[in-house]
Amino acid sequence: MRTALRRTALSLSALTLTTAGTLSIVSPAHAAANFTIPGVCGSSYYEVHSETRSGYNKTSDGWGTVIYIKFGYSPSTGKNCAFVQKSTTNYSYGEASGLSIALRRKSDSAYAYNGGSFKYYAGPVYLSAPHTCISADGWDDWAGSWSTGWYACG
Template identity: 35%
Template structure:
């Protein structure tokens, strides 16, 4: 027969284990309840242009780094984030017709895509679902272009 001390210690340990398990379940429930956030695209440099689609539901952004000469572009929907849908972003360099692009069924954004364009013009475009927009050739070596 166990001593009263042994029973008491066993009861305390059992209550402690139950409390620890309950705390773990509460923590796990909190982690499950919080929705995962998509990382925002990160482009180095300054935003130099924006394609604002006629529907008003999508943006494609163009950035340029005066340090590296690299351009960066990505497309994001204003609404509908979190729902997989067709998205696309493209970036072209005039000097040699190089094109970089990214497209597919994405929840948050297409891209970013990067292209070195020192001393040449660029063109960028994007699409969400069936709505698309294209820029003219521009930002021709001007790393300090004003955003429109």
């Protein structure tokens, strides 16, 4: 009986260590650094464009990438998707701060917007834009205002 109890206790200890190890691998900060178009917009979306914006950040020289802007498209929904993500060197990464994105349609200036105080990213925003271009613009506390120009024209 004692042997059975000891084995059970050892098994539970191993399970606890395994679970704790798994949780540390998939921590929110680690997961946030790997946002993708299919992960944020939906599995039917693929990336059509991405770019970065610089600003004052945590690197040794104080200047570098602070946000990533990502565009996606889904043939099954016919919609474009976009979001803006803080880089891990952004001073406010993991802390709520001002961040916004607006996805615009060139043909009639219609737009979808998401803004507020976010820890990791703003969006996703969705917009149908058949046979016209899309652009994104927004704000980040460390990059200031930004605009991408027109993409996905077709």
